[in-house]
Amino acid sequence: MSEAEKYIECCEHGKQQATYVCQHTVQTLSDNVARGFWSAEPEDGDNRPDSWCSACEDMVNKTGGAWNDESEAFAGVKLICGACYDRAKQLNIGSEKKWWQLWK
Numbered sequence: 364m365s366e367a368e369k370y371i372e373c374c375e376h377g378k379q380q381a382t383y384v385c386q387h388t389v390q391t392l393s394d395n396v397a398r399g400f401w402s403a404e405p406e407d408g409d410n411r412p413d414s415w416c417s418a419c420e421d422m423v424n425k426t427g428g429a430w431n432d433e434s435e436a437f438a439g440v441k442l443i444c445g446a447c448y449d450r451a452k453q454l455n456i457g458s459e460k461k462w463w464q465l466w467k
Contacts, residue, residue, distance in 0.1 A: 371444055379444030384451060385415040386439035391454050392447060400455035411448050413440075416455070 371381045387398050399417030406412065415423075415438055422434045430438075443451070 371442060373444035373447060376444050376446040379446050380411060380448075382411045382443055382445055382448040383413045383440050384443055384448065385419045386441055387416040387418055388414060388451050388455065389441045389443060391416075391451050392443075395454060397455050400452050411445055414448070414452070 369381055370378055373379050388400070390396070391398055399420065400414055401417065401420045402414040403412040419434065419438045422437045423430060426434045
């Protein structure tokens with residue numbers, strides 16, 4: 364990826380790091396429903412690796428443990444900015460934590 368391709372212009376956050384997540388993770392930004400948060404191994408110190416929800420993780424596991432045409436179609440990968448990524452991660456991980464705290 365070229366240096367220019369590492370950034371996008373978000374209508375809410377301005378110029379941000381370009382990140383990739385599944386469509387279900389993006390949906391969390393609209394409805395605040397936690398769907399889990401799984402990530403690829405970070406490369407070159409990238410603290411926002413490609414990420415996906417638990418349903419996508421289940422699909423990958425059902426299709427042999429590797430991404431293929433079927434699992435990629437299900438994921439419907441979307442480009443979002445780094446700030447949106449951080450919020451989606453917090454909602455998907457943070458919401459589970461808040462739910463867990465209710466049972467203490």
